[in-house]
Structures are given as structure tokens and as C-alpha cells.
Amino acid sequence: MSFGILKDRIQAEIGYYYNDINDLVLSVPQSPSKGVPGNSIAANVGSMYNTGLELTLTSYNITKPNFSWTTNFNFSTLKNEVTALAPGVTELLGVTGGLETTSKTIIGAPIGNILAVETRGVDPETGRRIYVNKAGKEVLFYFENSAATRWQYRDGSGVSPAITTAADAKVMGSPLPKYFGGLDNNITFHNLDFSLGLTYALGFKLYCGSKAGLRDQRWWNNSVEVYETAWSKPGDITNIPKPVMNDNISNGSSFPISENIEKGDYVKVRTVSLGYTFKKLPAVTNIEKIRLYAQIFNAYVFTNYSGSDPEVSTNGNANLTPGIDRNTAPQARTYTMGINISF
Numbered sequence: 136m137s138f139g140i141l142k143d144r145i146q147a148e149i150g151y152y153y154n155d156i157n158d159l160v161l162s163v164p165q166s167p168s169k170g171v172p173g174n175s176i177a178a179n180v181g182s183m184y185n186t187g188l189e190l191t192l193t194s195y196n197i198t199k200p201n202f203s204w205t206t207n208f209n210f211s212t213l214k215n216e217v218t219a220l221a222p223g224v225t226e227l228l229g230v231t232g233g234l235e236t237t238s239k240t241i242i243g244a245p246i247g248n249i250l251a252v253e254t255r256g257v258d259p260e261t262g263r264r265i266y267v268n269k270a271g272k273e274v275l276f277y278f279e280n281s282a283a284t285r286w287q288y289r290d291g292s293g294v295s296p297a298i299t300t301a302a303d304a305k306v307m308g309s310p311l312p313k314y315f316g317g318l319d320n321n322i323t324f325h326n327l328d329f330s331l332g333l334t335y336a337l338g339f340k341l342y343c344g345s346k347a348g349l350r351d352q353r354w355w356n357n358s359v360e361v362y363e364t365a366w367s368k369p370g371d372i373t374n375i376p377k378p379v380m381n382d383n384i385s386n387g388s389s390f391p392i393s394e395n396i397e398k399g400d401y402v403k404v405r406t407v408s409l410g411y412t413f414k415k416l417p418a419v420t421n422i423e424k425i426r427l428y429a430q431i432f433n434a435y436v437f438t439n440y441s442g443s444d445p446e447v448s449t450n451g452n453a454n455l456t457p458g459i460d461r462n463t464a465p466q467a468r469t470y471t472m473g474i475n476i477s478f
Contacts, residue, residue: 145194147190151187159180159181181221185215186214193208201325204322208317208319215246227240230456232461237459246455247453248309249309249396253266254394259369262376266286274286274298310457317405332404340397340399341440341445341459342396343395350375352379401438404434406431431470447466
């Protein structure tokens with residue numbers, strides 16, 4: 136649906152979309168007696184859908200011969216749901232770097248949900264990370280103990296079974312934004328032109344695995360927050376446990392923990408450009424106009440996400456493991472200058 140108001144100075148378009156996707160390529164389990172390597176074959180099975188609303192607004196704020204200002208705004212919603220998997224398959228687990236099981240896809244939920252063990256900060260009395268097992272009971276981890284006594288119930292009732300991703304992890308949120316869009320402003324004043332482009336995404340989670348590495352207690356460099364805020368004496372209130380040499384579990388390096396899951400919401404200054412056009416040129420040159428311009432791409436991001444960039448993903452565009460940031464380099468900020476010549 137499209138319409139305009141104020142003599143079409145403000146124009147709007149509202150739409151609804153529903154995209155039903157069938158015949159996804161998934162691995163279908165096979166009987167071992169068939170002799171198929173890996174006991175599975177790829178087949179066109181499984182389905183999901185994407186649905187949502189789209190709104191586009193265009194505002195002609197100023198329209199004068201030597202001065203114009205136009206604003207374009209777009210807003211979209213997204214709901215994704217998996218409706219079928221391969222026969223005999225109840226879940227798809229996604230692995231990052233060949234090491235961590237970070238994602239889980241099940242029927243009735245979005246694709247590629249973040250999978251992690253729930254944690255509840257650090258026990259003020261012992262300085263140990265508080266984990267929550269599948270039964271909802273709180274468990275403390277003592278790395279320096281023997282393997283038989285490392286995991287203990289926080290209430291003092293004794294030794295607990297080891298916390299693992301397979302047994303105790305649960306879905307912690309979707310890395311797919313619920314809302315996203317952009318805002319563009321274009322201004323011209325005589326021969327000068329300026330544009331500012333923003334993009335945004337809201338309502339999604341990211342797994343900041345980089346934070347796990349920066350807090351790891353093996354022979355690695357730590358972030359300064361470990362020095363400044365790690366637990367050191369009874370009564371300390373902190374989210375970084377007591378440093379213990381070679382402990383690669385308490386901060387999430389061994390398996391994902393909810394401590395390292397963050398909101399990914401952001402507003403990004405995608406492009407900023409400024410140009411000047413020379414139009415009155417000598418006829419002998421046969422040049423109609425010359426435009427000089429400068430542009431910055433990926434200029435700045437407004438976000439509370441602690442990682443390098445809320446748009447990056449260690450696994451690239453992988454559908455089953457989106458939203459995982461494991462020591463990933465941010466998108467580069469690019470400065471460009473150029474000249475356009477029209478004959």
C-alpha cells in the first residue's frame with residue numbers, strides 16, 4: 136500500500152511479506168548397514184519461513200532551486216521459524232572453529248539460536264563461577280581440584296556431575312534481528328552536496344567469544360578488566376572469577392556460557408559523503424561538469440556490545456551458526472576521495 140500526504144511531500148509505502156522456504160539441504164541419517172560414509176547423505180528436506188512488515192517513508196523536507204533536503208527512512212520486522220527438519224532429526228547443532236558447540240536449530244524456533252550454559256556471576260564467598268545445571272541447581276567450579284571434585288553444588292550438598300554443553304546448555308536467544316532498517320539524508324546547496332546514511336538492527340543477541348579469550352587463565356594476555364575487577368577476597372562482587380592458572384573453563388573458553396552473551400543492538404553511521412560540483416567550465420574542454428568528493432564508509436557505531444563490531448560473525452554467512460564473534464576483526468573504516476568527470 137502506498138500513499139502521500141501534504142501534497143506528496145511525505146510519501147509512504149507499507150508492505151507485508153511471507154517467504155516460505157522449502158527443500159533446504161540437510162543431512163539425512165542413514166542406516167549403518169548401507170555403508171554410507173558418515174551414515175548420512177545430503178538431501179532437499181526441511182523448511183522454514185520468514186515473515187514481517189516493511190515500511191518506507193520519503194520526506195521532501197526542503198525543495199528550493201538552490202537548496203534541497205530529502206530524507207528516506209525504512210523499517211522492517213522479521214520473524215523466522217523452522218517448520219521441518221530431516222526425517223529422524225530433532226535438532227541441528229552448529230560448531231564454531233571446530234571446537235565449540237555454539238548454536239542450535241530446532242523446529243518451532245528461529246534458525247541458528249545461540250546455545251550456552253546459564254551462569255549467574257561469581258560466588259562472593261569463594262570467587263568461583265556459578266553455573267546452572269539442567270535441573271536448575273547452582274554449581275561451582277574449582278579448576279585446581281581433582282577431576283572427581285571440581286564441580287560442587289553451591290549449597291554445600293556435595294559433588295555435582297560435570298557441567299557440559301550437551302547435558303546442561305540451553306537456547307539463550309536468537310542472533311536474527313527482530314527489527315532493522317536505515318535512515319538516509321541527502322542535502323544539496325548550490326553546487327555542494329552532502330549525504331548521511333545510517334543503518335540499525337534491534338532485538339537480537341550475539342555470543343562474544345572474544346571476551347572468553349581475553350579472560351582465559353592460560354599463558355595468554357588478559358584484558359585489563361581481569362586485573363582490575365577479578366575476585367580477590369571474600370565479599371567481592373564481580374563477574375570475573377578468581378584467577379587460577381590454566382583455567383580455561385571459568386570464563387567460557389572451553390564451552391559457551393551465558394556470561395558472554397550480549398545484546399547486539401546498534402545504530403551505525405554507514406556512510407558520510409561530501410562533494411562539490413563545478414559546472415561552469417570552458418566550452419573548449421567539452422566537459423559538462425566535474426565533481427570532487429570525499430566519503431567515509433563505516434564511520435561510527437553506537438552500541439553497548441563489547442566486541443569489535445556487532446555486524447561481524449566468525450562463521451561468515453553460515454545459516455546454522457550466525458551471530459558468533461570469536462576474535463573476529465571488525466569491518467574496516469574506509470576513507471575515499473575521488474573525482475567524477477561528465478562529458
